[in-house]
Amino acid sequence: MARVAVIGAGVIGVSSAYLLARAGHDVTLIDAASEPGMGASAGNAAQLSWAYGDAMASPALLKHLPAIAMGRDPAFRIRWQLDRDFLCWGLKFLANTPFSSWWNNTQEILRLAEQSRHELVILLKETDIEFDYRVAGKLHLYADRQSFAAADSSVARKNALGFEQRLLTRVEAEDVEPALAAYQGEIAGAVYTPSDALGDAAGFCRQLTAWMIERRQVSVLFGRKVSTFVQTGSVLTGLRFEDRDELRVDAAIVAAGPEVRSFISDLPEARDIRPIRGYSLTVRRTGLAPSISLTDVKRKLAFAAIGDRFRVAGLADIERPGAGFDAGRFETLRLAASAVLPDLFERSDELMRWSGERPMTPTSMPIIAASRRIKGLYINAGHGMLGWTLALGSARRVVDFFQ
Template sequence: MHIGVIGAGVVGVSSAYLLARAGHSVTLIDAEMAPGRGASAANAGQLSWAYGDAMASPALLRHLPAIVAHRDPAFHVRLRLDADFLRWGLRFLANAPARRWWKNTSAILQLAKESRQEMAMLLAEADLAFDYRVAGKLHLYPDASSLAAARPTVERKRQMGLDQRMLSRAEAEVVEPALRTYQGEIAGAVYTPDDALGDAAAFCRQLTDLMVRRSAVSTAFGRRVVGFEQHAGRLSTIRFADCEPLPVDAAVVTAGPLIRTLTSALPEARAIQPVAGYSLTVPWTQGAPRVSLTDVKRKLAFAAIGDRFRVAGLADIVAPGSGFAPDRFAILRETACAVLPDCFGQAEWALRWSGERPVTPASHPTIAPSRKIRGVYVNAGHGMLGWTLALGSARRLAEMLA
């Protein structure tokens, strides 16, 4: 079967790889001229196998008045009179109660487990250079109450077979000595030794090159998809803005937030909203952390990726295509400089990035056939965990098409 995969970020490239491994002929399509240039370009880099916590949660619900009033610099919500946005917002709030949150989180953790298994198989099979390493991760909690509140979730995850440990600040400093000079409050930490990291953009490039060399996948970069054509009630071709249609037997849409440009053909896209985030990458310097860090209070994620050090954060629920907001990036940079001034204050060069992460109300990706067009499938809505869940969702998609 000839399958067109629309979107060449981590989810699209992973989907193309597993579909080709299953014996399909695959064409990988993207509006950019190379893979990994969208939300995968400079994300947090963390492969959070044990952190699948859904965004809609009781804690976020309690904090919602401060977010809407713009009193929390890490979150920004721009309310708008848009039917899809309002519908998404109501469904998001419906997923915030504790029972729904844990149901969603458990489902995400199971998908992350499958993704981790696929990553191990891929690394055993192929020599890919994307700065992958098992770095471990520390979630830093600012006070005793927030640390205590994390304990029940840690116990639940341990019962699922995940290795998470509650540490004091002194114990966390043994794991990561750079915390001794960390300028933020740390009452304690949750340590996940098996979490990994890597360069998602390099992963996209390397895996795409491998698939093309093996003649398993062809590429169509610089092509913007505008719709689909049907024959006898089933998908027949993918239509582009500026070239001839591509005949296919099936299509998989993994186009992140750009999936919303196809809402006329894909009603599933209406249940996905973009959440913008930002990152800053500087050279890694001696004494900077090597273990991945997440500052729970400031909503910052730090990762040492090869010879680079990156901070990523902020969650801005804004209109699609809002683009880079200098004032929001300034908040990220100022906050990162405040806690790790030696890392970000004197950098000789810096890479600024922003991207839109596609989020469903439950934070669990949509992996399903389209309700409108036979032969079209959706694999989108991974939110902040796209890098973590990419291979697992690709495996489920391949099983679905089989």
């Protein structure tokens, strides 16, 4: 049994702590925030996209990059930076846009998502936690015939891998989700994935952490920031903090989202991670809200009914780390959501405005690896927009390091 610290209490860190504790390790969960799930997990799209793990770097996005670069796409924004890491990340991203690279990356992501789904089944049987989880199914909505026709080959490839996806007309999509009759956006067709699920990621973090404290004797240190790693030679022996005594450990997992870059000197692997800022708006759920998760492909909007709340999430801003909430970009999201579902986003009380950084790699595959510099130090980060989907599968791969 090893003494293991997990740095970061979002879905990645909490999932890692859970599986490590289940494997019999003595786990301490650490976060600079006052409670778990307060970073990207707090306002993400809530969708568990088992069958939709498409890498962002793709032939389709490459064709669209000139418009993005010139600021003509409201869903994406690039703030150019004279920074070596930014330029290297961008070149690696471009190198992954050819079809063969995109499909290889996507298949790797789908395999990791399948591991997550398997682990979630076990977790739900073992624990009694509540986080508004349900198998809701998902509809990807395509605005024009050209993009809908292009989805045909993707559906065929995923069906060949064993996923269930179906191409639907708008009328058929409205049969699956009657609330789409009020959808003001164009729908040339839809891809339906009945097995995709959803859940409140922040609620998952809080509930599972409480369960681990009670049932697995996991220790927690919230409101504490790790400053440096303690080594004996090249072997990790402890963690130093800004405001408390050193913690002795045998190993540490850095799952701190975009903050992982603060450890680059000891984790050079983190250099391939850049923050992609996203936004969400959560309102009260009414009878007009769709029950099935929706993704508007043209507008890059994701909608999910989470218990008594309804959320839209979207935008992808590649900008300097720590840029913070941009009221203008949030308004872009709100207006786009109001344009397609006005009865929900113009006439409902706002419950939460959120913006956060999602740590992403050029391949969209997370980095789950041992540090090249310190024995006993590991990284589990870089999941981008798929952190919630990939969390438990990533945690399983971390535990495999200790076998």
